[in-house]
Amino acid sequence: MRRQRGRELGEGSSMSWKEQRNLREKERRMRMKHLFFTLSSHVSPTHRLPVPQLIDHSASYMMQLKEKVNNLREKKKTLLGEVGNLSEGSSFILPKLSICSRGSIIKMNLIMDLSMKKVMLHELVSVFEEEGAQVMSANLQNLNDRITYTVTAQAIICRIGIDPSRIEERLREIIF
Missing domain, CATH: 3.30.1360.10 (RNA polymerase, RBP11-like subunit)
Incomplete structure (x- = not known):
C-alpha cells in the first residue's frame, strides 16, 4: 500500500513514502521561513522580530496603511472637488x-x-x-x-x- 502511494505521487521509487513526506514538510518550512523573512524586511527592516510579534506588527502596519490610503483618497476627492467647483465658478480665486x-x-x-x-x-x-x-x-x-x-x-x-x-x-x- 505504501509503495503504491509513492508511485501514485510520481516521486522517485528509491524514497519511501515517509521520506517523501518529510522532504515535502522540510520544503514547506523553508518556504515559510523565506516568506516570514520577506515580511520582516518590509515591516521592520531595522531589526528582526519573533514570528508572533511580526504577525502582530504586520497586522497593525496594514491597518495603518489602510487608514492612510483612505485619508489620501478623501484628500484627493476634496481636491478634485475644489478643481471641479472652480469650473462651476465658485469663490475660489485663481491664480x-x-x-x-x-x-x-x-x-x-x-x-x-x-x-x-x-x-x-x-x-x-x-x-x-x-x-x-x-x-x-x-x-x-x-x-x-x-x-x-x-x-x-x-x-x-x-x-x-x-x-x-x-x-x-x-x-x-x-x-x-
Whole structure:
C-alpha cells in the first residue's frame, strides 16, 4: 500500500513514502521561513522580530496603511472637488500661489486658469535663480482648463538661505 502511494505521487521509487513526506514538510518550512523573512524586511527592516510579534506588527502596519490610503483618497476627492467647483465658478480665486519653505529647500505651487495671463515656466525659474536658489525640479501640467506649475529649489549657500517672502513678491508681479 505504501509503495503504491509513492508511485501514485510520481516521486522517485528509491524514497519511501515517509521520506517523501518529510522532504515535502522540510520544503514547506523553508518556504515559510523565506516568506516570514520577506515580511520582516518590509515591516521592520531595522531589526528582526519573533514570528508572533511580526504577525502582530504586520497586522497593525496594514491597518495603518489602510487608514492612510483612505485619508489620501478623501484628500484627493476634496481636491478634485475644489478643481471641479472652480469650473462651476465658485469663490475660489485663481491664480492660487503657495510657497512652502523648509530649511534650505523651497517649493512653489501655482494653479492658473488657461484664460488668464500666460506665464512661462522659465520666468518662474529665473526668479528662483536670481534670488540665490538652484532649481532642482520644475514642472508644468495642464489639467482641463487649468495649468499647474511646480518648482522645487534649494539655496545655493545653505547658511544664507532663501527669502520666501521676496520670491513670493516677485512671483506675484509676474503672475498679476
